[in-house]
Amino acid sequence: MKIPKDHPRAESLCVRELITEGMHQNIVAEAGLIAHGRGEAFDYLLGEKTPSFAIEQQTAAVALMLIAENPVISVNGNVASLCPDKIVELADILASKLEVNLFYRRVERSAIVTRKLEESGAENVLGNEEEFYTSIDELSHSRRVVDKRGIHIADVVLVPLEDGDRTMALRKIGKRVITIDLNPLSRTSIWSNISIVNNVTRAVPEMINIASELKNKSKDELRKIVESFDNFKLLKESLTFITSRLTKLAEGELKQPKIE
Secondary structure, X not given: OOOOOOOOOHHHHHHHHHHHHHHHOOOOOHHHHHHHHHHHHHHHHHOOOOOHHHHHHHHHHHHHHHHOOOEEEEEOHHHXXXXXXXXXXXXXXXXXXXXXXXXXXXXXXXXXXXXXXXXXXXXXXXXXXXXXXXEOOOOOOHHHEEEOOOHHHOOEEEEEOOOHHHHHHXXXXXXXXXXXXXXXOOHHHHHOOEEEOOOHHHHHHHHHHHHHHHOOOOHHHHHHHHHOOOHHHXXXXXXXXXXXXXXXXXXXXXXXXXXX
């Protein structure tokens, strides 16, 4: 579908096209469309812009990844469709491994997602070689399968667009978990060490810029950023931000358009 550049929802429609095309290419599961729509609804509440609290969350996330011994970015179908080039670039600047991990897991679909990342410049994508498979005992669904070279030995895992139960499971086995989730009330956000309440298509490019600024800082400076971070404080701030914005709209900023 050709989207007119002057359409008031052009950017949103382009993203929808990416996710729909990803479904047709078997990168995105059908349920991934529902997840995207739910996230887009929360993005409306944020005003479809990155709030200041999200910058703080993203900065702490980058700092934690930079001081990690074995950082891993877990990639699902939606992420591979929405920002494959940027997620590969982020992994590169953070010296992080990439691992494909899917809820609706099939060998052929996992291979397609891997190929999408490789076409975007990724090398040695993990999660597809059965000889390296192991399981997270706390889970019963397909996302329990992880790579022995990746998530299994990771100390920090960035999981954009994550399932709440896997976030819980990763925490229980000692991983420090960073998530990107537009819903500050989700189990994913609440269970994460660092929750980024932002759209993944904005958060990942911004994290690349932040990483460019932080990568030359000392480990001690990076640790101070992480140690001073309060996940629940920022989650509460995100709710306050949404509440305040909706109140302002209800009290006068929301106006009926005039037809001339």
